[in-house]
Amino acid sequence: MIPINKIKAYSTEQLIDYINSNTIKKSSVVNNIKRSNLSNTEVDELVYKVNVSYKRINESLEFELKLFYLFFPFGIVTTFLPNHDQDIQRFEKFRFIKKIKQYYLYSLIGSIAYILIGLILGTFF
16 A cells, blocks of 8 residues: 555656556555545645546557558658657656557567568578
8 A cells, every 4th residue: 555645756757657666556545545634635636646647558559550550560660751760768757558568569569570571581582
């Protein structure tokens, strides 16, 4: 369980790191905050902070980005589209945990697909 004073002191990114490393359930954190002796505004602020943290941890990549990373794995087109290199930097900066994992997963699948296509085309031609 996260002590209330840590939730208050941590930034959203620090809270995400703490939650992710300790695998803490959202409901237990929210219930702990609501049972504390804080004012209603402080409770609302902390619950909002926890909700934002869990949303960042669990938010999925958009469908367009999934397709993009399948066809252009690991940002191989950053010379042509420099904005997409900033996507992964933004994900890491703001701790979008699931998006980072999906970025690597879809890029790996795309890389493997290119290798397989190259091997198949190489054997027939």
